[in-house]
Amino acid sequence: MLGALDDTICAIATPPGEGGIGILRISGLHALDVASQVVRLRSGKALNGIPTHRLTLADLCADITNAPPTGTHDAGPPRFIDEALVVVMKGPHSFTGEDVVEVQCHGGPVILDQLCRGLLSAGARLAAPGEFTKRAFLNGRLDLAQAEAVLDTIRAKTARSLTVAQSQRRGELSRHVEEIRSELVVALAHIEAALDFAEEDISFVRQDELMRLLDATLHKLRRLLQSGRDGRIWREGAVVAILGRPNVGKSSLMNALLHSDRAIVTAIPGTTRDLLEEVVSIEGIPVRLVDTAGIRKTDDPVEVEGIRRSRVAWADADLALILLDGSQLLSESDRALLAEPEATRALLVINKCDLPRQLSSDDLDRACPGHGEVLEISATLATGLNQLQEAIRRRLMPGALESHEGVLVTNLRHTVALEHALQGVDQARQSVDAGRAGEFVAMDLRIAADALGEITGVIATDEILERIFAEFCIGK
Ligand SMILES: Nc1nc2c(ncn2[C@@H]2O[C@H](COP(=O)(O)OP(=O)(O)OP(=O)(O)O)[C@@H](O)[C@H]2O)c(=O)[nH]1
Numbered sequence: 165m166l167g168a169l170d171d172t173i174c175a176i177a178t179p180p181g182e183g184g185i186g187i188l189r190i191s192g193l194h195a196l197d198v199a200s201q202v203v204r205l206r207s208g209k210a211l212n213g214i215p216t217h218r219l220t221l222a223d224l225c226a227d228i229t230n231a232p233p234t235g236t237h238d239a240g241p242p243r244f245i246d247e248a249l250v251v252v253m254k255g256p257h258s259f260t261g262e263d264v265v266e267v268q269c270h271g272g273p274v275i276l277d278q279l280c281r282g283l284l285s286a287g288a289r290l291a292a293p294g295e296f297t298k299r300a301f302l303n304g305r306l307d308l309a310q311a312e313a314v315l316d317t318i319r320a321k322t323a324r325s326l327t328v329a330q331s332q333r334r335g336e337l338s339r340h341v342e343e344i345r346s347e348l349v350v351a352l353a354h355i356e357a358a359l360d361f362a363e364e365d366i367s368f369v370r371q372d373e374l375m376r377l378l379d380a381t382l383h384k385l386r387r388l389l390q391s392g393r394d395g396r397i398w399r400e401g402a403v404v405a406i407l408g409r410p411n412v413g414k415s416s417l418m419n420a421l422l423h424s425d426r427a428i429v430t431a432i433p434g435t436t437r438d439l440l441e442e443v444v445s446i447e448g449i450p451v452r453l454v455d456t457a458g459i460r461k462t463d464d465p466v467e468v469e470g471i472r473r474s475r476v477a478w479a480d481a482d483l484a485l486i487l488l489d490g491s492q493l494l495s496e497s498d499r500a501l502l503a504e505p506e507a508t509r510a511l512l513v514i515n516k517c518d519l520p521r522q523l524s525s526d527d528l529d530r531a532c533p534g535h536g537e538v539l540e541i542s543a544t545l546a547t548g549l550n551q552l553q554e555a556i557r558r559r560l561m562p563g564a565l566e567s568h569e570g571v572l573v574t575n576l577r578h579t580v581a582l583e584h585a586l587q588g589v590d591q592a593r594q595s596v597d598a599g600r601a602g603e604f605v606a607m608d609l610r611i612a613a614d615a616l617g618e619i620t621g622v623i624a625t626d627e628i629l630e631r632i633f634a635e636f637c638i639g640k
């Protein structure tokens with residue numbers, strides 16, 4: 165993999181399709197030579213003669229007739245493709261740390277395709293997904309947690325998720341983890357020194373100091389791990405399923421929360437047959453909202469399949485809303501749903517509160533003993549929705565937003581590494597407590613320090629890198 169760093173890579177960095185501007189990136193040892201074969205500066209100057217990090221006007225020309233994606237062909241006269249603004253970013257002061265050229269031309273698929281082919285003929289190769297960011301990591305421009313946060317930044321679905329991703333991209337998590345790791349490494353060095361000079365009766369480490377350090381480290385690791393559940397939701401979003409018997413207003417609630425006519429709403433029970441999903445920001449939390457088919461006994465095979473899917477959505481959801489029609493008495497279908505064991509963990513929502521109330525609270529308590537909070541809304545009038553959104557947020561993230569000013573762990577890979585580190589430190593602490601030989605303590609501390617090193621990539625195998633960067637898009 166390291167050998168591949170010699171290649172000059174190129175990729176279209178803007179999304180496929182038509183756009184006002186399309187951007188193509190080139191990075192590598194020969195980025196300037198390769199780009200020079202396609203980029204003609206209007207000033208007549210050579211590409212390597214212009215100042216770094218400055219936009220310059222250019223024409224793009226290449227012989228792209230029958231040019232294969234790679235390899236050689238008989239070169240014809242270069243043809244004008246488009247005019248462009250070109251920026252050279254000389255390494256190491258570029259995103260990848262290498263020489264980078266970015267070409268901004270019109271965002272047409274044919275233009276970008278021809279430009280790309282021209283560069284491939286000039287000796288570049290197509291970048292793999294995430295290869296620019298991987299190079300930034302390998303060249304020491306970013307650590308691994310920061311590189312992962314580049315993807316989270318691009319994928320953030322709400323403003324709050326973006327803030328969390330940006331803080332990780334700036335290296336706040338990395339700094340925190342590195343601080344803990346270096347404390348462990350220092351302790352480890354003392355213990356190992358003590359082992360080396362065991363006969364000479366020199367004490368390099370006081371037991372009470374070591375215990376204090378291990379306790380403090382355990383505390384820090386536990387706090388980081390606790391932030392992991394909320395962190396995962398900020399990064400990946402939560403799934404909230406709207407359930408209920410037919411006609412209670414599930415699709416109406418979906419539309420009200422989305423402020424759009426996404427789902428079909430009719431007075432006919434059994435309107436929704438399939439799952440409908442949309443992402444919406446609920447108090448800053450990215451929520452994938454799932455509208456489901458009304459659950460009731462039926463022989464209609466299409467509806468039966470819809471109901472099966474509703475149950476799958478319920479099982480997969482982080483939170484379920486069970487919707488009830490307040491203008492009617494509880495029906496058999498309502499009762500059956502409320503009697504399900506998972507119903508006690510759902511948020512009960514009484515809809516149609518704009519109509520005269522028929523549903524009684526006592527009846528509800530009997531149908532679902534031990535149920536949680538009950539909210540009252542009208543989906544058509546959009547009343548009670550703020551309280552509902554607040555309740556959803558409270559249920560998804562019981563720790564209020566304010567408590568997360570600190571560092572937040574958002575990534576499962578980091579959580580797993582932190583768990584390993586915690587085990588290691590805990591084990592080391594037990595060994596110290598039991599007066600075991602220093603070798604045991606050192607071994608456990610080494611495991612813990614290495615696990616933390618995997619987060620920032622101080623310790624990273626090719627396999628870890630492949631897995632991380634494969635998730636990226638091409639051009640990033
Ligand atoms: N008065 C009143 N009517 C409502 C309210 N919410 C929904 N409705 C009406 O109830 C009927 C059913 O609404 P839907 O949103 O289609 O109900 P659903 O739960 O999705 O029904 P299925 O898809 O059949 O399971 C429609 O006629 C809606 O206009 C409400 O808050 N107040």
Ligand SMILES: [Mg+2]
Nearest residue numbers: 414415435436
């Ligand atoms: Mg519906």
